[in-house]
Amino acid sequence: MGSQGGFYQSKEFLDLVKSIGEARSKAEEDRIVLSEIETLKRRISEPDIPKRKMKEYILRLVYIEMLGHDASFGYIHAVKMTHDDSLLVKRTGYLAVTLFLNEDHDLIILIVNTIQKDLKSDNYLVVCAALNAVCKLINEETIPAVLPQVVELLGHPKEAVRKKAIMALHRFYQKSPSSVSHLISNFRKRLCDNDPGVMGATLCPFFDLIAQDVNSYKDLVISFVSILKQVAERRLSKAYDYHQMPAPFIQIKLLKILALLGSGDKQASETMYTVVGDIFRKRDSSSNIGNAVLYECICCVSSIYPNTKLLDSAADAISRFLKSDSHNLKYMGIDALGRLIKISPEIAEQHQLAVIDCLEDPNDTLKRKTFELLYKMTKSTNVEVIVDRMIDYMISINDNHYKTEIASRCVELAEQFAPSNQWFIQTMNKVFEHAGDLVNIKVAHNLMRLIAEGFGEDGDNADSKLRSSAVESYLHILGEPKLPSVFLQVICWVLGEYGTADGMFSASDVTGKLCDVAEACSSNETVKAYAVTALMKIYAFEIAAGRKVDMLPECQSLMEELLASHSTDLQQRAYELQAVIGLDVHAVECIMPPDASCEDIEVDQGFSFLDGYIQEAIEKGAQPYIPESERSGLLNMGKFRNQDHHESSHGLRFEAYELPMPAVQSRIPQALIPSTEMVPVPEPMYPRETDQTPVSPIPSNPSNAGSAELKLRLDEVQQKWGRPTYTPETSTSNSTSQKSVNGASAVNSTREAYASRKPQVEISHEKQKLAASLFGGSSKPEKRPATGHKVSKASSHMVEKSHVPNSSMEVAPEKAAPAQPPPDLLDLGEPTATSTAPSLDPFKQLEGLLDTTQDALAANSATTASRSPDVMALLYADTPIGIHNKDDADLLSGLSNPSVTHMAGATARSRLSQSSSKGSNPKDSLEKDALVRQMGVNPSSQNPNMFKDLLG
Amino acid sequence: MGIRFILMVNKQGQTRLAQYYEWLTLEERRALEGEIVRKCLARNEQQCSFVEHRNYKIVYRRYASLFFLVGVDNEENELAILEFIHLLVETMDRHFGNVCELDIMFHLEKAHFMLEEMVMNGSVVETSKANILSPIQLMEKAS
Numbered sequence A: 001m002g003s004q005g006g007f008y009q010s011k012e013f014l015d016l017v018k019s020i021g022e023a024r025s026k027a028e029e030d031r032i033v034l035s036e037i038e039t040l041k042r043r044i045s046e047p048d049i050p051k052r053k054m055k056e057y058i059l060r061l062v063y064i065e066m067l068g069h070d071a072s073f074g075y076i077h078a079v080k081m082t083h084d085d086s087l088l089v090k091r092t093g094y095l096a097v098t099l100f101l102n103e104d105h106d107l108i109i110l111i112v113n114t115i116q117k118d119l120k121s122d123n124y125l126v127v128c129a130a131l132n133a134v135c136k137l138i139n140e141e142t143i144p145a146v147l148p149q150v151v152e153l154l155g156h157p158k159e160a161v162r163k164k165a166i167m168a169l170h171r172f173y174q175k176s177p178s179s180v181s182h183l184i185s186n187f188r189k190r191l192c193d194n195d196p197g198v199m200g201a202t203l204c205p206f207f208d209l210i211a212q213d214v215n216s217y218k219d220l221v222i223s224f225v226s227i228l229k230q231v232a233e234r235r236l237s238k239a240y241d242y243h244q245m246p247a248p249f250i251q252i253k254l255l256k257i258l259a260l261l262g263s264g265d266k267q268a269s270e271t272m273y274t275v276v277g278d279i280f281r282k283r284d285s286s287s288n289i290g291n292a293v294l295y296e297c298i299c300c301v302s303s304i305y306p307n308t309k310l311l312d313s314a315a316d317a318i319s320r321f322l323k324s325d326s327h328n329l330k331y332m333g334i335d336a337l338g339r340l341i342k343i344s345p346e347i348a349e350q351h352q353l354a355v356i357d358c359l360e361d362p363n364d365t366l367k368r369k370t371f372e373l374l375y376k377m378t379k380s381t382n383v384e385v386i387v388d389r390m391i392d393y394m395i396s397i398n399d400n401h402y403k404t405e406i407a408s409r410c411v412e413l414a415e416q417f418a419p420s421n422q423w424f425i426q427t428m429n430k431v432f433e434h435a436g437d438l439v440n441i442k443v444a445h446n447l448m449r450l451i452a453e454g455f456g457e458d459g460d461n462a463d464s465k466l467r468s469s470a471v472e473s474y475l476h477i478l479g480e481p482k483l484p485s486v487f488l489q490v491i492c493w494v495l496g497e498y499g500t501a502d503g504m505f506s507a508s509d510v511t512g513k514l515c516d517v518a519e520a521c522s523s524n525e526t527v528k529a530y531a532v533t534a535l536m537k538i539y540a541f542e543i544a545a546g547r548k549v550d551m552l553p554e555c556q557s558l559m560e561e562l563l564a565s566h567s568t569d570l571q572q573r574a575y576e577l578q579a580v581i582g583l584d585v586h587a588v589e590c591i592m593p594p595d596a597s598c599e600d601i602e603v604d605q606g607f608s609f610l611d612g613y614i615q616e617a618i619e620k621g622a623q624p625y626i627p628e629s630e631r632s633g634l635l636n637m638g639k640f641r642n643q644d645h646h647e648s649s650h651g652l653r654f655e656a657y658e659l660p661m662p663a664v665q666s667r668i669p670q671a672l673i674p675s676t677e678m679v680p681v682p683e684p685m686y687p688r689e690t691d692q693t694p695v696s697p698i699p700s701n702p703s704n705a706g707s708a709e710l711k712l713r714l715d716e717v718q719q720k721w722g723r724p725t726y727t728p729e730t731s732t733s734n735s736t737s738q739k740s741v742n743g744a745s746a747v748n749s750t751r752e753a754y755a756s757r758k759p760q761v762e763i764s765h766e767k768q769k770l771a772a773s774l775f776g777g778s779s780k781p782e783k784r785p786a787t788g789h790k791v792s793k794a795s796s797h798m799v800e801k802s803h804v805p806n807s808s809m810e811v812a813p814e815k816a817a818p819a820q821p822p823p824d825l826l827d828l829g830e831p832t833a834t835s836t837a838p839s840l841d842p843f844k845q846l847e848g849l850l851d852t853t854q855d856a857l858a859a860n861s862a863t864t865a866s867r868s869p870d871v872m873a874l875l876y877a878d879t880p881i882g883i884h885n886k887d888d889a890d891l892l893s894g895l896s897n898p899s900v901t902h903m904a905g906a907t908a909r910s911r912l913s914q915s916s917s918k919g920s921n922p923k924d925s926l927e928k929d930a931l932v933r934q935m936g937v938n939p940s941s942q943n944p945n946m947f948k949d950l951l952g
Numbered sequence B: 001m002g003i004r005f006i007l008m009v010n011k012q013g014q015t016r017l018a019q020y021y022e023w024l025t026l027e028e029r030r031a032l033e034g035e036i037v038r039k040c041l042a043r044n045e046q047q048c049s050f051v052e053h054r055n056y057k058i059v060y061r062r063y064a065s066l067f068f069l070v071g072v073d074n075e076e077n078e079l080a081i082l083e084f085i086h087l088l089v090e091t092m093d094r095h096f097g098n099v100c101e102l103d104i105m106f107h108l109e110k111a112h113f114m115l116e117e118m119v120m121n122g123s124v125v126e127t128s129k130a131n132i133l134s135p136i137q138l139m140e141k142a143s
Helices: A011-022 A026-043 A051-066 A072-081 A087-100 A108-119 A124-137 A143-153 A159-175 A177-191 A196-212 A214-232 A248-262 A266-281 A288-303 A308-323 A327-340 A352-360 A364-376 A383-396 A400-417 A421-438 A441-453 A459-477 A485-498 A507-520 A525-544 A553-563 A568-581 A585-591 A608-619 A628-650 A660-667 A708-721 A749-755 A760-775 A780-795 A797-819 A823-835 A842-853 A867-877 A881-893 A902-915 A922-934 B026-041 B078-096 B101-106 B108-118 B129-142
Strands: B003-010 B015-020 B050-053 B056-063 B066-072
Touching: A011 A026, A011 A051, A011 B101, A026 A051, A026 A072, A051 A072, A051 A087, A051 B015, A051 B108, A072 A087, A087 A124, A087 B108, A087 B129, A108 A124, A108 A143, A124 A143, A124 A159, A124 B129, A143 A159, A143 A177, A159 A177, A159 A196, A177 A196, A177 A214, A196 A214, A196 A248, A214 A248, A214 A266, A248 A266, A248 A288, A248 B078, A266 A288, A266 A308, A288 A308, A288 A327, A288 B078, A308 A327, A308 A352, A327 A352, A327 A364, A327 B078, A352 A364, A352 A760, A364 A383, A364 A400, A364 B050, A383 A400, A383 A421, A383 A760, A400 A421, A400 A441, A421 A441, A421 A459, A421 A485, A441 A459, A441 A485, A459 A485, A459 A507, A485 A507, A485 A525, A507 A525, A507 A553, A525 A553, A525 A568, A525 A585, A553 A568, B003 B026, B015 B026, B015 B101, B015 B108, B026 B050, B026 B056, B026 B066, B056 B078, B066 B078, B078 B101, B078 B108, B078 B129, B101 B108, B108 B129
Parallel strands: none
Antiparallel strands: B003 B015, B003 B066, B050 B056, B056 B066
């Protein structure tokens, strides 16, 4: 291809990019992309497109998809491009294919063959490109097609290939663990690879493997520990350093692995203590990356078998995080604290005020993290404060995903630690009121069960108090508009069961409210059904108590409406209600015994109580009951016989099929025959069990006693009268037509206390109180000074805030410094970087190899105070020039361009920069600017931001 | 699988690079990017660089006009991801020299190649700038 360069870009492409870059709105961008789609559709299928043109088309397709439009018309061309001989074109083809296609796409089959061929290539860069594609495109079915070749590549002389081959195996493991289960030894082998890059990559599959099965890898603890030790002691190549930190990403991965291996294993953990302690000691808490490693250490310490010394170090690191001004570090600190308190709960007390600060922080992410922490440290002593806080927060957010989560956490905590029934009911009310339709229906059932069964501790008296308070609060809450459906169901049920139980409220009060509910929820049949049943219960209790039932006029009109309802369920309930009201005291008591929701209903599955009735009927000449199975058997027999007749005329032979049927039937115990085939037969209703069921069971023979046939039906009975907890709503009506929850602005007195904003000085007092209630145990003397500190902090709150941006700004340039030295330095250094570095760099890998093997070099790596010169020196001085040229030629021969030397490379690069890229020296930058100005893109045009140096 | 996706989005919310490590359809991507961009771009500098979204955690960092957003799962070390972003920018800066948004737009494939070297299967596999850039430089030279 010569000097044209594969990265060459046409004016057309630059124009496209320019217009996309300058698009003012999404609509404008869409217009540009749509016209681009039209252009490409026409152009891309023209014959004989030069390949660099085609590469550009494919990139334009990538743009189209990236901006959210469909480019499937060009997929096939991307696939074709993977066949190309030119490495750059091929790799761009692979890139496009991995971006466009998922592993199950039809076109993949066309690529597998190319991948197979490329995996065998002599050019290691082609092999690497193919391995990249393998990781993205190979699915479970195509693994066998490439597996042998990938395994072979694990022994490739080039470390880059070994690394990617390992990752390909890792991918196969993720896709189908069984496909590589026989190859685990290869991972172990590559863990000892003398290239740190390959070793580092191997940690990825090991993390997954160990997470699945810790015990098979316990023998590797020592290896991991010794690798971590070497990394921490700077035995790896400097190329892996990041901001003076030796290979931090490898350290982090190793710490994650050790955390898994040491969890609950004292012996394994003991071998880790020294190295983890060393890392703590060497900490560099001035940089983000240092803190990232530190955080991982804390995670490791809190996962492995506890060691006091390490726990102290961890606690110390956490307190630094929490005291930091950076929100990021605070976040990490809160997270780490949440991990550590599982082992040493007392540590939370030290940081109580910091935690409260985070809780009150306007930053949402931090707040959530803090709630997570609070959730973990909830006890019966602080549950009230924590749950109240959570509910306040829940009310304040709109994110349904998180609302659901926090609601279920509130419920969980309330159930676990509730200090009093009253509080529990009120808390649940709040949760339901504000997140009702987001909570799981089981939670509602659970609440009903709790109210019905009571807490069981303080006897009946406490239980009835609980119920009274529930009834009272519900009657009060019903005044609120737009209550969630789930909550209304609970309310109806509780009012029905216990509304009039303590005599505080009259039947007409309660029934009036229930009618209101039914009317307000005209579209929600589930709630209506609950309301009607509740009405029935109340009237029944009235009758049972010997009082005269006066149906309210609104109730009567409701009944009239429901008697004609389209919903059979509602209609039936209405008829039942009507029937119950007409019954006498005795009958009603049998149907609806008061407060019987917790009583187990004994079900006589054999219906022995019907024996007399049956006997009578049979004596009168009725047919004896034939169990369904036999009936259907007979039926089938009949059919077969009929068919037999047919058969003779058609000449078909059925004998072979006829025999097994009855034989099988008779062998199956009747009890096992599913009841679903049962044909419902209308029968007179029987009290108690059956009056709620839409379908009454068929009385069976006494001989069938114990048959499970009727189980399903009886379950339905239980749903009404058994424990409500376990019963899904019986009604067939759609319970999903629910009103969305919103910030129904019910104000609660408890909440008010917290919500009310107080002057700042008082906040610190409040905070202190909050701390005391959250962390309870904290001793007075400790609190005092802290309060003083708090006051000053609160008053300087504003000042502090204005500091934050500064400090975070400061961090970035400081970090950029080592790798990206100040401009003057760069100007000196960069010419070398652009021209020689490219050819130099591959040997850094070699260097790495030397570095790991030669311990002597470790001395070399001791940190020097002068940062950037050190880095430079190591980058450019260390490389032995002799090997360099020879190997360079070697490398390039792989690219079928052996004549390109070092310097030629440099010139090629600068020539290249004329056409497209800018180099990093001033001249190149100028050229770049000139070029883009020529294209009409310039800093003064619509989007000057595009020119801003990212690191500037 | 730690990293689920990497996005580069400019201040106007226009996508400049998108790489996913789990398959999402075009519509899913569009929706996700829209939601995330709305969420992250609205935040100010002082706020925490981590945002929870659906079941992802987004770690983001802003460089001049460009936001780098990395979606990770719960087990990931957020600070390390934040530094990974910086490493990526440093690497691009070494290659392009004073890298700016336009460099990424004009050389989208190169930016992708760098990512391909750095991240595989959603894990960071290479952090040596020399190793990341050498294949790209060799390709440049060969063509």
